[in-house]
Amino acid sequence: MENYIIRKAKKRDARSVRNIGNYFIENSFAMYPDKIRPGYKGCVKYINAARNGAFYVIETEPGKIVGFGRLGYYCNYGPGVFDRTAELCYFIMPKYTRYGMGTKMLHNLVRHAKKAGIRTLIAHISSLNPQSLSFHRKHGFIERGQLHAIGRKKGKNFGVVWMQKDL
Numbered sequence: 343m344e345n346y347i348i349r350k351a352k353k354r355d356a357r358s359v360r361n362i363g364n365y366f367i368e369n370s371f372a373m374y375p376d377k378i379r380p381g382y383k384g385c386v387k388y389i390n391a392a393r394n395g396a397f398y399v400i401e402t403e404p405g406k407i408v409g410f411g412r413l414g415y416y417c418n419y420g421p422g423v424f425d426r427t428a429e430l431c432y433f434i435m436p437k438y439t440r441y442g443m444g445t446k447m448l449h450n451l452v453r454h455a456k457k458a459g460i461r462t463l464i465a466h467i468s469s470l471n472p473q474s475l476s477f478h479r480k481h482g483f484i485e486r487g488q489l490h491a492i493g494r495k496k497g498k499n500f501g502v503v504w505m506q507k508d509l
Contacts, residue, residue, distance in 0.1 A: 346443065348450050351397040351410065356385035358399070358407035362433050371470040372433065376495045388412075393428050394458040398450055400434065400443050409434030411447040413455060416464055426461040439473075448481055452509060461509050468493070469501035483507045 351359065360380055366373040380388065389397045389412075396413035411432030416424045432447045455463060465483060467474045469490075479485075483505040491499040 346400055346402045346408070348398050348400055348411075348443075348447060350395065351389045351392075351399045353386055353389070355399050355407055355410075356382050356389060359389065359410050360385040362407070362410060362435060365435065366433050371468040371495060371498075371500055372474060374468065374493060374495065393460075394454065396428075396451060396454045396458070398447065400438070400447065402438070408438040409443060409447065411451055413451055413458075413460070413463075426459060427464060428455055428458075428460045428462075429464045429466070430455075431465070444477060445481070452507075456509055463507045463509065465505045465507075467503045467505060469503055470498065475503060475505075478505045478507075481507070 360382060363373060363385070364379050367375050367377075367379065391414070393413040393415050398411050399407045400409035402408050409432065411430065413428040413430050416427040416429050418424075430448075430451050432444060432451070434443050434447070452463070463483075465478055467478065469488065484507070485503060486506045487504045488501050489504075490501040492502060493500045
């Protein structure tokens with residue numbers, strides 16, 4: 343798949359972001375909520391709360407959003423404490439994986455992070471999401487720790503794996 347763009351998210355993308363999020367909530371361990379389905383207003387807030395405006399969507403044709411990625415604040419303890427660290431996440435609909443979109447989204451977020459003075463990226467990933475763990479390892483993230491069996495979804499316990507990439 344070569345015909346796609348990665349662009350800054352706009353308010354009008356909130357419904358698509360919500361639909362993608364709901365897919366992963368319902369069908370995977372990639373997003374942690376079990377039943378919470380964010381509404382349109384919640385998704386607009388989620389887009390607007392991205393760090394330094396770093397919320398991007400993958401658009402395959404006008405108005406068809408198939409993925410998104412964002413940088414978020416890490417442990418919002420106030421100015422200065424973790425200014426050089428950001429959490430990142432990205433979600434791409436399964437039909438559109440394996441085309442390099444995730445790699446391009448990651449590179450885009452890294453570029454944005456560097457321009458914003460961020461030097462460390464943090465990802466927290468469900469222990470039951472081996473594809474994401476593999477993707478992050480492939481792209482230079484290092485596992486820094488695990489919290490075992492701290493979550494429960496769909497009747498299964500899962501842990502959280504913390505990964506870090508220094509820029």
